Amino acid sequence: MxxxxxxxxxxxxxxxxxxxxxxxxxxxxxxxxxxxxxxxxxxxxxxxxxxxxxxxxxxxxxxxxxxxxxxxxxxxxxxxxxxxxxxxxxxxxxxxxxxxxxxxxxxxxxxxxxxxxxxxxxxxxxxxxxxxxxxxxSWRYYARKQAEYFVSQAQVGKYGRLNLNEMIENADILYAAIFRDEFF
Structure with a gap:
């Protein structure tokens, strides 16, 4: 080398x-x-x-x-x-x-x-x-960091988990990485 x-x-x-x-x-x-x-x-x-x-x-x-x-x-x-x-x-x-x-x-x-x-x-x-x-x-590291970020943005109680209502109410946050803005 x-x-x-x-x-x-x-x-x-x-x-x-x-x-x-x-x-x-x-x-x-x-x-x-x-x-x-x-x-x-x-x-x-x-x-x-x-x-x-x-x-x-x-x-x-x-x-x-x-x-x-x-x-x-x-x-x-x-x-x-x-x-x-x-x-x-x-x-x-x-x-x-x-x-x-x-x-x-x-x-x-x-x-x-x-x-x-x-x-x-x-x-x-x-x-x-x-x-x-x-x-x-690794990509797994980045995926985990991205998931942690989106959960922290979407959860109401800040307890590290999302319930279905939080996911529905904050769909724009959760799907922002997947879809473009015109879908919301």
Missing amino acids: FVHSADGDSFGYDKRLLEEQHFNASDTDGDGRLNLAEFHDFLHPADSNNPKLQQWLCREEVWERDTDRDGKVSYIEFVNGLFLSIRSYDEESYGYSYHSDDSKKAYSEFMFSQLDKDGDRYLSAIELLPIIGKVHP
């Missing part, structure tokens, strides 16, 4: 090789063709349970975040990219909020050190595996 010059100095990534790795990771039976399930995983790797695709997502993430093209993610590259994804996910899921810039820095350093298993102060693709689901949430 990372291309080296003749003298051994690295100079960039081979996007075609990354795409080939994506295809090969999706081709679970190794026949050189994608069946329907494999093609679905190819299109939606974040929804796949295929460990090769999860590893490919990690390599792709390094490719996208590695601004100095050294084949790994430094702390600065982490803070300017991956950490923003993890932080917003953690704030949403756990209600974590920062009180100062110092606590943001401390939290980013803590997260980086937790991921940097070999202690080399860089993150490799394999070290991103524990957070890849936060960086690339």
Whole structure:
């Protein structure tokens, strides 16, 4: 994936090789063709349970975040990219909020050190595996968030459930994601 010059100095990534790795990771039976399930995983790797695709997502993430093209993610590259994804996910899921810039820095350093298993102060693709689901949430995650939002908008009692009357009375809210405005 990372291309080296003749003298051994690295100079960039081979996007075609990354795409080939994506295809090969999706081709679970190794026949050189994608069946329907494999093609679905190819299109939606974040929804796949295929460990090769999860590893490919990690390599792709390094490719996208590695601004100095050294084949790994430094702390600065982490803070300017991956950490923003993890932080917003953690704030949403756990209600974590920062009180100062110092606590943001401390939290980013803590997260980086937790991921940097070999202690080399860089993150490799394999070290991103524990957070890849936060960086690339599945469609199920988005569907759940959308459902939670619409329920919160339509329910009267704010108790986390909808009854039939609430659904009928708030049909415009519930079906807004499906139908255009002219249907209401």
